[in-house]
Amino acid sequence: MPVATACPIALAASERYRLTKMAWGHKTEYRLRLRAQIVLHAARGLANARIAERVGVHVDTVRRWRGRFAEKRLPGLADRKRTGRPPSFTALQTAQVAALACQLPAETGVPLSRWSCPELAREAVERGIAAFLSASTVRRWLTRDALKPWQHRSWIFITDPGFRAKAERVLDLYARTWNGTRLGADEYVISADEKTSIQARCRCHPTLAPGQARAMRVNHTYGRGGALAYLAAYDVHRVRVFGRTEARTGIDPFMNLVTQVMGKEPYASAKRVFWIVDNGSSHRGKKAADRLAAAHPNAVMVHTPVHASWLNQVEIYFSVVQRKVVSPNDFPDLAQVGDRLRAFEDRYNATAQPFQWRFTTSALDDLLARLDRHTTDHHEESSAALAA
Structure with a gap:
């Protein structure tokens, strides 16, 4: 029976370059490296048996890849598509x-x-x-399909009929504008609020400092040392925080904060000081605005819309306090909580930079337009479902 003649292999310069790189490249897959070596040996005129001996494979393997290269050149060295196991689900x-x-x-x-x-x-x-x-x-x-049904997000509908007008006033103040007029050098913007119920949790065992390959360790068991409220006023443009601790929140504690700030310069002799507050019970409505104006004639209270305390920049400062001062909570008593908060104020004021506030009136209009489209589409879908 006649012996089949090995396919002669002649390489172009580009093919030889690519095969050499494939055969000796450090990142080449082993199977592709083996096939490239077979073809290079074949191009030198070696017999299949000699190639099999040098490469360390069966002669049939040499015959297969030599033949595929002769037929399809470099693309012939890739694996053929396989049908694989039939899908288990439709x-x-x-x-x-x-x-x-x-x-x-x-x-x-x-x-x-x-x-x-x-x-x-x-x-x-x-x-x-x-x-x-x-x-x-x-x-x-x-x-x-990017589906995550185990996650959830909450939202709240806008119920304040004057939402846009109130939000626009706050955003204009951040941009140093009031009723279309630029604020003067002797006019200031204060963002104020309360952070309630900061507890003193005395851990039953001392907190361990972090070490090599070990996080800080805080004992789970603690004794309760009471709670206090932290009131803060944040000067938006001068980037300065004024804070105080009180046993509880209320009208009197808030007015104590106002007196603390307004009794200092430059606020005492300022033309106007705008106080941006949310709708908490300590400073809600026209009565609170009148009370502030009666105590300090140059103070103007500006309310954020209902359920929009996120427009109050002092909330960002409170988030910093939560991360850097309060958590993890390990204080022997309320006195140390107050001392730590006051010390942090001094540290913060020494290096503070203005918040990069990017939510402008144009962003507000875009938000309200999206909400309006969403509400309209929802009503249309509900009407269609009822009609069906």
């Missing part, structure tokens, strides 16, 4: 699970507040969508 089953994940569990009769992957897999099996379904398979399907 596209309809995948879509049914995704549709189930997009429903509230309570609406489907399941006594859950939100779905998890194991619960979705169990529910799909109980509904007969699939005979068997694992949580990992459900997780893979949801990841592909």
Whole structure:
């Protein structure tokens, strides 16, 4: 029986360069490196048996890749597409699970507040969508469609009829404008609020400092040492914080903060000092504004819209206090809590920079327009559902 003749291999310069790089490259996959070496040896005129001996593979392997290169050149060295195992689930089953994940569990009769992957897999099996379904398979399907039914976000509707006008006044003050007129050099903007119920938790064992490959350790068990309120006034443009601690919040504690700030220069002799506050009980409504004006004629109270305390810049300072002073809470008594807060004020005022406030009146208009479109679409969908 005649012996099959090995396919002759002649390489172009570009092919030789790419094969050499493939054969000896450090990042080349082993299987591709082997195939490139086979072709290079074949181009030198070596027999298949000699190549197999040098490379360390079976002669049939040499014959296969030598023949594929002769037929298809460099693309012939890649793996052929394989059919693989047939899919275990149909596209309809995948879509049914995704549709189930997009429903509230309570609406489907399941006594859950939100779905998890194991619960979705169990529910799909109980509904007969699939005979068997694992949580990992459900997780893979949801990841592909960017669905996360175990997460939730809250929102609140705008109920203040004067939302835009009130928000615009606050944003204009941040931009040093009031009623369309630029603020003068002797006019100031103060953002004020209260941080309630800062506790003194005395840990039953001392807190351990961090070490190599070890985080700070705080004992879980603690004794309660009471709680206090922290009131702060933040000068938006001068970037300075004035704070005080009180046993509780209320009208008198807030007015104590106002007196503390307004008794100092440059606020005592300023033309106007605008106090931006939310609608908390300590400074709510026209009575609070009149009370402030009666005590300090050059003070003007400006309220944020209802449920919009996020427009008050002092809330950002409170978030800094929460991260850097209060957490983790380990204080033997309330006196140390107050001392720490006052010391932090001095430290903060020494290096503070203005907040990079980017929410302007144009951003407010965009937000309200999006909310209006969303509300309109929701009403239209509800009307259509009722008509059907």
